[in-house]
Amino acid sequence: MAGGTFKLSSPKVRPGAYVVTKNGKQPTASNAPSGIAIIPLIGYDWGPRGEMIHLTNESPDAAKVKFGRSIYDDNECMVMLQLMFLNATEVYTYIAGGGEKAKGTITLKSGTGNVTAKYPGTLGNKIKVVSVANPEGGFDVSVVLDGSEVELIEGATKVTDLKSDYVDFAGEGELAAFASASLTGGTNEDSKVNASVATFLDMAEKIKFNCMALPTSEASLITAAVTKIKYIRNSIGWKCGLVVANSAADYENIYNLTNAAEYAGEELTIPQSVAWLAGAIAAAGYTSSLTYKIFTGATGVVGAKTNEEAIQAIKKGEIFFTVSESGDVIVEYDVNSKVTFTQDDPADIMKGRPCRVYDSFANDLLLTFVPGRFNNDPTGWTVMEGLGRAILKAYQNDGAIQNVDEENDFLVDRGASTGDSVYISCGIQPVDSAEKYYFTVIAR
Structure with a gap:
């Protein structure tokens, strides 16, 4: 409409x-949805390209196969999803960039077969395939990712019996036992990030989300996201927000985050921290303020502001973290980037x-x-x-x-x-x- x-x-x-x-x-x-956040994962090393992945707080790991990891694993992009789910009820995410799929070969009873990673990315280089004889007949084929078995196909006799969520098997003939067969050649292609983020922004038009996080410092991508949010708000009519890092958009519901937090023993960057703030904004609704909102799990502020710096930041439409009297990491003041008024x-x-x-x-x-x-x-x-x-x-x-x-x-x-x-x-x-x-x- x-x-x-x-x-x-x-x-x-x-x-x-x-x-x-x-x-x-x-x-x-009636009743517009709330708690819905959206984020592109830039530079991630696995997963489908050109696809919006929908997650909920009831089953945040439902797309574990597509990510190749749990969102609770120690990975920069997965941490951002964790941060969003500290507040958001739903998250839409998109893996930006391109790349090549890792490939390998397996030994058959006669000749060889081919194995190709399901998705592009360097994580595919950590895939191994192992085949051992099954005492009751056929072979048990394991798919191992980064040292952990993620799939076991039992009693297979032919290549056509091998169906996997992580790799594609190709070839004809009967299986044989073979030691670990490694996949290689998987790459991430950063040169395609800008084009794929543009695709993500276009796809976002179809989703009734509350707030978008753009986890990058790249000026051209921030400009594109700001332009898209203004278009969605003013031409499509759906009122949504955006959180960016160190960018004074001077526009309502576009937030300019200018410092970061320490979380789980690590210093987050500002682009990473926008994920938490976007999730919090999406979930805040219209009856609560984020002023002094506690960043659960945060242990410190990266780039804390002095009193004078905080005053000037607020005047410039910046939102930032500070430490409360009780030692909690909090949002200082719930203000967006708008500072010019008509x-x-x-x-x-x-x-x-x-x-x-x-x-x-x-x-x-x-x-x-x-x-x-x-x-x-x-x-x-x-x-x-x-x-x-x-x-x-x-x-x-x-x-x-x-x-x-x-x-x-x-x-x-x-x-x-x-x-x-x-x-x-x-x-x-x-x-x-x-x-x-x-x-x-x-x-x-």
Whole structure:
């Protein structure tokens, strides 16, 4: 379905739900999904290319075969998935880059067969295949990855009997016993990273995610991701966020992370740390702030800021980690990168929680007001207003907005609505979290 922003002077061509968020009671967004994060794995050494892999916190290791590892293994990319799942409920990931598949040969009763790794990458060079005679007939063929048996095919007699999730067997003839056959020639191809990240960004348009992590310092990739998020928000209409490293996007719900954390005994880089923050933002919803949010498992801050540095960073729209009085690693202040405002921008849109209210509300409108669902007449307008006011009430009951005037905060413009176009005014006042306390103590 089409969506995005609109101007009264430029009517849209495609049917859809078009939303503008403005200061005051002007058009702004059932139940949009939350807790969904998305990340490309750049430079990973195994797995399918050109495929979005969907994981959930109920079964985070469901794609272990595709990764060649558990997400709990000590690997830089797997650690980023761990970090996301500290908060996120769902993660979409994509293995960026290219490469060659590792290959090898096996001994047959007569001649040889070929073995090719299922996926490109250097992890394929750690695959070995072993065949031993089965006392009851045939041969037991093991696939060993990095020293651990990951598959055992029992009682096979021919090459065509060998079906594996890690390698492809080719050839004809009867099997024989053979010692370890190693695969070689697997490569990672970094020259294809930019093109594959571009493909990832295009595929992301089809997913209703809440926040994307871009774990890189490459300026061209950051620019591409920022451009894509703006496009998704303004042209497609789905309100989502992005976390980048050391990049001042000056845009709502695009976060500029400028330091990192220590985790599991290792110093994370800032690009790695964006994974945790994106997961936390995705899961935060519109009723909680990330200010002083604890980074569970973190033991220190890499690049801690002084008081003056922290003040300047906040003014520049940076988000960063600090250590609390109790020794926890926390988010200092839940602010996105927006520092430049127009008269139409809500004054609080640079704050994380209010921005998520605006975004979630816009997404709920997008999902509720589907083209063709209502009549564009007084009866249909009454139904639309009823649904809109129900959304307002739900948000108020959740503590996301306040001072709702149900009769006037969701109104169809009956004079302007005609043909296939409906114009609706909606007013909301987000609730922020109490994050600054000013006390006056008077001695008696």
